[in-house]
Amino acid sequence: xxxxxxxxxxxxxxxxxxxxxxxxxxxxxxxxxxxxxxxxxxxxxxxxxxxxxxxxxxxxxxxxxxxxxxxxxxxxxxxxxxxxxxxxxxxxxxxxxxxxxxxxxxxxxxxxxxxxxxxxxxxxxxxxxxxxxxxxxxxxxxxxxxxxxxxxxxxxxxxxxxxxxxxxxxxxxxxxxxxxxxxxxxxxxxxxxxxxxxxxxxxxxxxxxxxxxxxxxxxxxxxxxxxxxxxxxxxxxxxxxxxxxxxxx
Numbered sequence: 001x002x003x004x005x006x007x008x009x010x011x012x013x014x015x016x017x018x019x020x021x022x023x024x025x026x027x028x029x030x031x032x033x034x035x036x037x038x039x040x041x042x043x044x045x046x047x048x049x050x051x052x053x054x055x056x057x058x059x060x061x062x063x064x065x066x067x068x069x070x071x072x073x074x075x076x077x078x079x080x081x082x083x084x085x086x087x088x089x090x091x092x093x094x095x096x097x098x099x100x101x102x103x104x105x106x107x108x109x110x111x112x113x114x115x116x117x118x119x120x121x122x123x124x125x126x127x128x129x130x131x132x133x134x135x136x137x138x139x140x141x142x143x144x145x146x147x148x149x150x151x152x153x154x155x156x157x158x159x160x161x162x163x164x165x166x167x168x169x170x171x172x173x174x175x176x177x178x179x180x181x182x183x184x185x186x187x188x189x190x191x192x193x194x195x196x197x198x199x200x201x202x203x204x205x206x207x208x209x210x211x212x213x214x215x216x217x218x219x220x221x222x223x224x225x226x227x228x229x230x231x232x233x234x235x236x237x238x239x240x241x242x243x244x245x246x247x248x249x
Contacts, residue, residue, distance in 0.1 A: 046191040067175040070168040092123040124159040
């Protein structure tokens with residue numbers, strides 16, 4: 001309907017529940033926002049399928065570098081406590097990957113580049129992780145507490161280290177890959193299409209505003225408690241008495 005006609009017969013519009021020009025414009029924006037929300041939800045589902053794909057066997061298997069891990073020493077493996085220490089090793093074992101079989105890395109020394117063997121240690125869990133590992137009382141006796149400075153938390157934390165690491169030795173084996181991710185080309189194409197449409201037209205900020213505008217009123221800046229000023233509303237006589245008591249003058 002013509003906008004001039006709408007303005008002329010404003011009273012009749014309310015009777016017949018006709019939309020005004022402003023209402024029409026608003027509904028266009030709301031419809032566009034609904035389309036953006038639908039695209040955002042579809043993008044989220046496509047990302048979920050991309051990062052949680054199905055796996056398919058790789059025939060034949062492919063070697064990609066080398067892996068190094070701890071195993072029981074030969075004399076420990078032949079002893080009567082082999083199973084006991086094997087249970088401990090399964091919980092604190094670590095594994096590293098390298099493209100070199102000797103696991104050497106470059107290091108600069110006196111201006112020259114040399115190759116040194118990369119170090120590898122057993123896992124040292126913190127207090128929370130140590131409780132989740134469910135060690136028995138007999139296994140806990142082989143651990144002691146150490147203080148380590150955490151670079152991320154900026155403080156010292158307690159970690160539990162194994163008391164007899166000589167019972168384990170390092171072993172190098174080929175890192176074989178037996179399966180690969182199944183790539184869905186249709187989903188990849190649709191994901192790139194949605195991402196390019198949103199980013200190219202600058203709709204990412206609009207989506208962020210739609211999703212998080214209901215939380216804008218809940219955010220409040222941190223209000224710091226006002227420090228009490230002990231000398232407020234004090235007379236000069238009271239201040240002098242306070243100074244005498246503090247300095248014993």
